[in-house]
Amino acid sequence: MKKEIKLTTYSAILSVVNLLAFNVPFLLFAWRNADSTFLVICLALLLLPLNFFACYLVCYLLRRIGRVLVALCHCISAICTYYVISYKTMMDASMLSNFFNTRPEEALPFITFPFVACVIILGILPMIWIIGAKVNYGTWKRFGAxxxxSLGISLLIILCNINQTLWIGKHDTELGGLVMPWSYIVNTARIAGQHASANREETPLPDATILNDEKRAVVLVIGESARKANCSLYGYGRETNPLLSQVEDLHVLNAVSNATYTTAGVKSILEYKASDELFEILPNYLYRHGVKVQWRTTNWGEPPIHGPEYLKREDLAAMYEGVDDRYDGVLLAGLRETIEGSPEDKVLIILHTSTSHGPAYCNRYPSEFEIYTPVCDNVEQAAKAPQELINAYDNTMVYTDFLLNSIIDTLKGITDRSCAMLYISDHGESLGENNLYMHGVPVKVAPKEQYEIPCFLWLTPGYREVKQPELIDQHWVYSSVLDLLDVDSPVLDPEKDLFVH
Ligand SMILES: [Zn+2]
Structure with a gap:
């Protein structure tokens, strides 16, 4: 017969295990950033009664179901701790949004041998004990005590550190993103709340006026994880813009993203101002006013598109025979015919690319663009050979250069319209600086690699005079595209318009 274990002992064991197995990154962060050792010790001590409290409460009230929930939490904590340590990241809302928006094939490169070993040893094996143990739940009296x-001790520890609220306020994002299991539980709840609000109808904008019947076409290219630091047009030592650097009248703009993850970055590009609300996005707004709008994508994560033609990789491959649909070149298929065949005076084509999406950068470009070698396809390997990851990333930038130059060449061939190509990335990318990889660090504490983005503009000669702003953000796109298409609107902000009047 299995020996019974009291719920108090059971909860105490799990609370200690949780502290030692999953909260070392949290405590290390506190250790490195706090002035007082007392505070770090108190943070560690606080986690014990708090997690004891949560475990006891859930198991006492829900019995077996409660223990299954605790076991699941334990396993998820193992997965999150692995990512926190390996990718020097944290489980804040941005990282979790990234995670929930990742398609299965994109997750594959993350599933490596050390990952599987960690999940089995720290997650699955303990789960068996957590669910299988014979627990004596005790009386209501013991429950109350x-x-x-546990609450009393927690409160006491908090009161002893009441003078540290400033320090905690300053580091709340990092502390909240590292403490297990609360980081992913609280932040998932926050994302669910945000998601519910994003799914509500977009707030319509006041009507616009199309000022004339001059023929115009704008190709807006949304980049993926492209960073300014690796573009030779911004001074990078490697020639990653061999073609664009030959383009006459290319405008190279200093730009920052308003977010560090795809869904928020794309939303910022498509919205006229920063807001938690969802305002009528650029393609929907222009479509409503009779502009021909087509959305072409190899990516995901944009706000809902209502009305405009929506073409995914496979749709384009079916429409244009013989096109290689493995890479972003598929987005350019039939571009010229689409623009030339449009009866509308005003045309907007949006290309949502995915070329520099990590961590397997080397799978994102055709082999002839493998200029810099050797390349590696995952971040664990990159820790040992950092240059291999940078090589692969730089090849994605060379391929992007080719794609943008091809779009410009296509637009140059269109003679019956004034045309423009505007390229802007959704956010930047870390490639190992300060031991950070990928993106998703909250923008308020993110390193510049994650928000300094490339932005290029090309126009048919004589189409518009371009201002020389010192720095733009993603909300400049809205007013600038309205202006290019001669659309006047109460939301057109001349302060965020790239063109002179
Ligand atoms: Zn992205």
Whole structure:
């Protein structure tokens, strides 16, 4: 017969295990950033009664179901801790949004041998004990005493550190993103809340006026994880813009993203101002006013598109025979015919690319663009040979250069319209600086690699005079595209318009 274990002992064991197995990154962060050792010790001590309290409460009230929930939490904590340590990241809302928006094939490169080993040893094996143990839940009286004592101790520790609220306020993002299991539980709840609000109808904008019947076409290219630091047009030592650097009248703009992850970055590009609300996005707004709008994508994560033609990789491959649909070149298929065949005076084509999406950068470009070698396809390997990851990333930038130059060449061939190509990335990318990889660090604490983005503009000669702003953000796109298409609107902000009047 299995020996019974009291719920108090059971919860105490799990609370200690949780502290030692999953909260070392949290405590290390506190250790490195706090002035007082007392505070770090208190943070560690605080986690014990708090997690004891949560475990006891859930298991006492929900019994077996409660223990299954605790076991699941334990396993998820193992997965999150692995990512926190390997990718020097944290489980804040941006990282979790990234995670929930990742398609299965994109997750594959993350599933490596050390990952599987970690999940089995720290997650699955303990789960068996957590669910299988024979627990004596005790009486209501013991429940009251245990809950009361754990809350009382927690409160006491908090009161002893009440003078540290400033320090905690300053580091709340990092602390909240590292503490297990609360980081992913609280932040998932926050994302669910945001998602519910994003799914509500977009707020319509006031009507616009199309000022004339002059024929115009704008190709807006949304980049993926492209960073300014690796573009030779911004001074990078490697020639990653061999073609664009030959383009006459190319405007190279200093730009920053308003977010560090795809969904928020794309939303910022398509919205006229920063807001938690969802305002009528650029393609929907222009479509409503009779502009021909087509959305072509190899990516995901944009706000809902209502009305405009929506073409995914496979749709384009079916429409244009013989096109290689493995790479972003598929987005350019039939571009010229689409623009030339449009009866509308005003045309907007949006290309949502995915070329520099990590961590397997080397799978994102055709082999002839493998200029810099050797390349590696995952971040674990990159820790040992950092240059291999940078090589692969730089090849994605060379391929992007080719794609943008091809778009410009296509537009140059269109003679019956004034045309423009505007390229802007959704966010930047870390390639190992300060041991950070990928993106998703909250923008308020993100390193510049994650928000300094490339932005290029090309126009048919004589189409518009371009201003020379010192720095633009993603919300400049809205007013600038309205202006290019001669659309006047109460939301057109001359302060965020790239063109002179
Ligand atoms: Zn992205």
């Amino acid at each position: 245990s809950i009361g004592a």
